[in-house]
Amino acid sequence: MEFASKLLENAVYEISQLPGIGKKTALRLALHLLRQPTIQTNNLSTALLKLRGEIQYCKNCHNISDSDMCEICSSSRRDHSIVCVVEDIRDVMAIENTSQFNGIYHVLGGIISPMDGIGPQNLTIESLIKKAQDGEIKEIIFALSSTMEGDTTNFYIYRQIQNFDISTSTIARGISIGDELQYADEITLGRSIINRIPYEKTLKK
């Protein structure tokens, strides 16, 4: 693309560095900002700079936080002996939205994926093992995505903590509530039959 302005070209280039945003979308966004009051661009730039420059991570669970200990980890109403292991902050937000979990989290910051060059040393696994060693944890719930990489990560962590007195579980996989059986994929349907639960248990809910 030929741009009439170096400033525009540069802005389009920087915007298109974001994932999922191509040159055409970047140009559309840049032209949109030009049509809006200057304050909008200033606010956006400041918000990004502040986010990148001032963000902190909870020293306990590695979740994004405005201080060195996140709200969940510093809450006395949460059960600190149950730890839910998740990939990133979005999973924390998703689980928090269900209001079904009262423990704390451990954010790995990714999953083991040799294809992407991510090994255990790139994740926060070590600090999880340390917490387990210190006897702070009674139960670990694995809530990683059910992919090859997720399963590998689960197993890697499991092997290191299996000798401690910690119960482990993974979140249940099955047919989504409201979904029709005929449209479910075979693996999920197969697993949901293998991992069937006693009917009485569902009545107690």
Added chain:
Amino acid sequence: MEFASKLLENAVYEISQLPGIGKKTALRLALHLLRQPTIQTNNLSTALLKLRGEIQYCKNCHNISDSDMCEICSSSRRDHSIVCVVEDIRDVMAIENTSQFNGIYHVLGGIISPMDGIGPQNLTIESLIKKAQDGEIKEIIFALSSTMEGDTTNFYIYRQIQNFDISTSTIARGISIGDELQYADEITLGRSIINRIPYEKTLKK
């Protein structure tokens, strides 16, 4: 959505102000920036601030420019008596990419659209009329989108310049090259029959 951090919440809010970007995408982009080196966020913010703060518009054609006269308008190799009227800078880029036009442009900055509260006074129509009055223009080519708003804008400008000695034309509408007739919409196909051109003319190309 519940955010663990005010900084993150603020950044997501500002990103989601951009058109076509919702809260989920904004969160994905914000988390992406957090995983990248700080320099990328700095570059993006600086590029946006510079774009919004330092951009200029060509005083002749109102195109985006780094100086007060754009490259096209300051070129002596272009025919300054033929003016192509377009909606915004993206149309200039599209036409420039064809290398088929050697005149100059006039960027309206939008089209007349009462629904969006855009009237003739919000566009750069006045300066186009002035150029026409001054006798600088021999031909005006309307290259606006063929919508109700585009047609209205064409007609509004046409009525104001019809008494000057200026020939006017609109870009040809028809079946795209390579397109199959059966998939063309009726209006385009109908117009392409009404505006058929002598076969000999196509041979000269």
